[in-house]
Amino acid sequence: MFETLQAQPADKILMLMQMFREDPREQKIDLGVGVYKNADGQTPIMRAVKAAEKKVWETQDTKSYTGLAGDPAFADAMIDLILAGAVARDTIAAVATPGGTGACRQAFEAIKMARPGARVFVSDPTWPNHLSILKYLGMEVVPYRYFDGETRGVDIAGMLEDIGKAGPGDVVLLHGCCHNPTGANPNSADWDAIIASLQNSGATAMVDIAYQGFGDGLEEDAAATRKLAAALPELLIAASCSKNFGVYRERTGLLMLIAQDTGAKALNQGTLAFLNRQNYSFPPDHGARIVTAVLTDAELRADWQAELEDVRLSMLGLREELANELRRLSGSDRFGFLAQHRGMFSRLGTTPELVEKLRVDHGIYMVGDSRMNIAGLNKQTVPILAQAIIDCGI
Template identity: 60%
Template sequence: MLGQLKPQPEDAIIELMGRFKADPRPDKVDLGVGVYRNAAGETPVMRAIKAAERALWDSETSKSYTALAGDAGFHNAMADLVLADSVESTRIAAAATVGGTGALHIALELVKDAAPNATVWASNPTWPNHPPIIKRTGLRFAEYRYFDADARAVDFGAMMADLQTAQAGDIVLLHGCCHNPTGANLTLPEWQQVAALLTERGLIPLIDIAYQGFGDGLTEDAAGTRLIAAQCPEVLIAASCSKNFGVYRERAGVLLAIAADGPTRNVTQANLTALNRLNYSFPPDHGARLVTNVLNDPALRADWEAELEGIRTSMLSLRTQLADELRRLTGSDRFGFLAQHRGMFSRLGATPEQVVALREDHGIYMVGDSRMNIAGLSTDTVPLVAAAIAQTGI
């Protein structure tokens, strides 16, 4: 049996990490892997998470199972963080998951059970893991145009034109904020138009929100998601705690499913519980409990929000510094989009050949579509990276 398996291609980002590690150059810069790094190049444990972990160490008396859908306190804390009061709590079903990726898997399995003939529409481009996850479930996959590569901005007209062709009951996968890989986000008026189109055509939004707090702020980054939740009768939301709480390896995520009414919510909750049971019986609890404790403790939450704001403003400062340095070196404003985009990522607009040249000639590592991780920069490396970009003729 095992001899019939087909070789699998190595993940492009993991392969890039290997190349970077093997590169002996002392001035190399990793802009590939999607984790936050501080000025020292470290991915730190956030202060509030460390404090919550100490408190849990002292207070936890058992490692027994929680519930199949995870701890209700985590559900409630995350629903409040993402949705606030935009939708009645009686309409929200929830399941703790293995990170945001696990939430996407459970969401798509729920779709497969409820609407097996639905097509899932994702932006072009999107997070590279989205299409294979969708296809693996056996659901139909389609793309809507999203990014104008020449303007380095959202092509909203093309997006809306493509979604006009979607059929009632289809799923529309949206990035809640900090679009990965482009960093180009919808404006609030555009979110309003998307909500109107979804409602008019009977489309179901699936929102992947992995970077809340990394863009314009916790509330601002959730504004589009909350608007959709307030206007659409059914919404699926996959939320990750990896980035904004820094608990990458703890795999803390949640799927929130908004139903049209209470009875449908109850049936949905039962189905989420059953899907968790089939996939991994009980979801991991440690990271989820740390997140819950931070969100529910006023002092810890205030410290977390302050540190998260520092992370956000640091990335904005790096964006501005890089855009300014490129303007100085090239005498052009063509890189001004870097300061306008939000979150960890932007697409530089380099060709695959130029990406190779950046890596081989300058030790600047980014993925082949020229997605660069802004958080991989520092104030010291920005001039090096800008000089390499200018010399490569991008």
């Protein structure tokens, strides 16, 4: 029967990783894959995570299944981290998932179950896996304007016009902070306008928050999500621990479904647990235990927040250095947007042909749409990248 299978489109980022590994040049720079790297090019285990893992190893006395929703303590800790009391706990249904990707997948499944004909409004551009999963599930995608190619900021007027076309039964997918792939984010006034649009249209919002703590700080990065949760009758939140806890391979995520009608919580919780059962039954637990240990131990949490802040400031510093070097080399401030963007990524806003030229001529690897991982840089490679950008005529 399997002779009927057809080859699937190759993942562009995975292809880029393979090409980078096979490139024999010593002076090559990987700005493709979305993984944090320190100045030595390593993705370290955070101190608090290492300590929490040891604590779990010493105290855990069983490897039996958790419940279908995962460990309740993990959900409570993550809900507190992201929402901090913005809504009452008894309005929130939550399940642990295999990473943020699993949370997004389960959210889309819940949407499809509730409204089979739902349209999902998605920023143009967005994280490619959003589109891939939605296509696989056969769900209708409606792009909305987001990235302004001239200013390299958010096209808020275009965004509001487009999401205003959503209606009851539709979903508007939003990035909670540190937009992937552009690094451009709405400001506080923009978020107020987005909320007003959603209230007016009756559309349901879904937030993908994968980089809390990488942008302007833990509290600041959650501000928009908290506003949405407090202002809207319903909200889906897909959260990832991969980046801010550095537990990429542990696949640690959480899906929340908020309904201001507290009577809906039991039904929502049962639905999310049912979807977990159909997909993978019991969610992974090791990463969730580590995250819970960090967030519920005052000393570990303080150390984690301090290291996370160092990571955030490091990325901001690299942004400033790159923008300054490009200003020096170009004699203009046309790359100033790099210092204004937040998170791991920025989009240069150039052509796939010039991105390919960067790779061929200079050994610099970034996604074809010119998304680059700022965390892939260090003080030595910033001037190399800046010179290559100028040499390629970007």
